[in-house]
Amino acid sequence: MKKTFVSLLTVVVLWHTLIFFNLIDSAFFPPPILVIKNLIALFFEDNLLSQLLYSLKRLLIASLIAVPLAILIALLTTHDKKIDDSLNPIIAFTFPLPKVAIYPLLLLIFGIADWSKITLISIGIFYIIYINFRIAIRRLLDSQACEITKIYKLSRIDYFWNFIIKGCQVELLTGFKLGFNYGLTLVVVSETSTSNNGLGYFIWKSWDQFKIINVYSGIFMLSIIGFIFYYIFENLIERTRHKFF
Numbered sequence: 001m002k003k004t005f006v007s008l009l010t011v012v013v014l015w016h017t018l019i020f021f022n023l024i025d026s027a028f029f030p031p032p033i034l035v036i037k038n039l040i041a042l043f044f045e046d047n048l049l050s051q052l053l054y055s056l057k058r059l060l061i062a063s064l065i066a067v068p069l070a071i072l073i074a075l076l077t078t079h080d081k082k083i084d085d086s087l088n089p090i091i092a093f094t095f096p097l098p099k100v101a102i103y104p105l106l107l108l109i110f111g112i113a114d115w116s117k118i119t120l121i122s123i124g125i126f127y128i129i130y131i132n133f134r135i136a137i138r139r140l141l142d143s144q145a146c147e148i149t150k151i152y153k154l155s156r157i158d159y160f161w162n163f164i165i166k167g168c169q170v171e172l173l174t175g176f177k178l179g180f181n182y183g184l185t186l187v188v189v190s191e192t193s194t195s196n197n198g199l200g201y202f203i204w205k206s207w208d209q210f211k212i213i214n215v216y217s218g219i220f221m222l223s224i225i226g227f228i229f230y231y232i233f234e235n236l237i238e239r240t241r242h243k244f245f
Contacts, residue, residue: 030213039217052221054197055187058114062121062183067176069122070129075160078137091130099124100189107194117190124186125179132175136168169240177233181226188222 012032018024019031042048077084103120110116140146140163149163165172191200199218206214 028212030216035213035216035220038213039220042214042217043221048202048217048221051197051199051202052225055184055191055199056225058117058121058190058198059180059183059187062118063125063180065118066122066125066179066183067129070126070175071133071172074130074133074137075164078134078141091127095127095131099127099186103190112194117187117195120190121183121186125183128179128182129172129175132171132178133168136171137164140164140167170237173233173237173240177230177237180229180233184222184226184229 015029015032019026019029039048073087077087099120102123103116106116106119110119145163145167149159154163187198188200188203191198192204195201199222203215203218206212206218
């Protein structure tokens with residue numbers, strides 16, 4: 001954590017140095033200190049907090065849809081060859097498709113209301129968690145530990161919870177870390193063009209009104225949220241590794 005703050009402080013000092021020597025234009029690259037002051041003012045005096053809550057609500061709903069679905073389908077495709085033969089080609093075909101590319105289609109189906117945004121975010125989170133979890137299960141099923149479960153004849157609950165889920169905890173948490181941060185990206189993308197609230201809307205509106213410092217404040221807010229998500233899951237992954245290894 002200390003190294004992280006040292007790295008961030010180095011960037012801030014370098015940024016201020018470039019402005020001081022007029023190597024970059026402060027009109028387009030406002031000093032980080034001013035951006036942080038503006039962010040605090042917007043957070044407590046303006047409606048930035050409500051915009052943040054709108055974005056987090058969409059991310060939360062999308063996660064509640066995508067995470068259980070990804071876990072369930074990964075379990076099914078790795079334990080039932082017929083389901084795997086049916087679903088895996090579809091997933092393999094659609095996974096490389098940029099998720100933003102299907103957003104116009106989702107707008108046609110769901111309209112400009114929240115469900116088009118939530119669906120886009122859910123799809124992005126689903127693929128990342130599904131692929132990480134599927135690979136982890138395959139690794140576990142090909143290991144010698146799988147033979148031990150057959151010898152001891154574990155019940156279904158013990159097998160799926162104690163062997164599969166706990167055995168794939170690191171990869172599953174890694175999927176959560178990557179999925180939630182990618183989901184945050186899709187939140188912003190979905191809010192920039194067809195929304196009247198959310199952080200994406202706030203950043204886009206600020207750019208449209210040429211309020212550059214507000215654009216940076218919105219970006220800083222997103223960075224803080226992403227930073228929190230990243231380190232929460234990073235710490236959980238490290239604790240899980242120490243627990244098992």
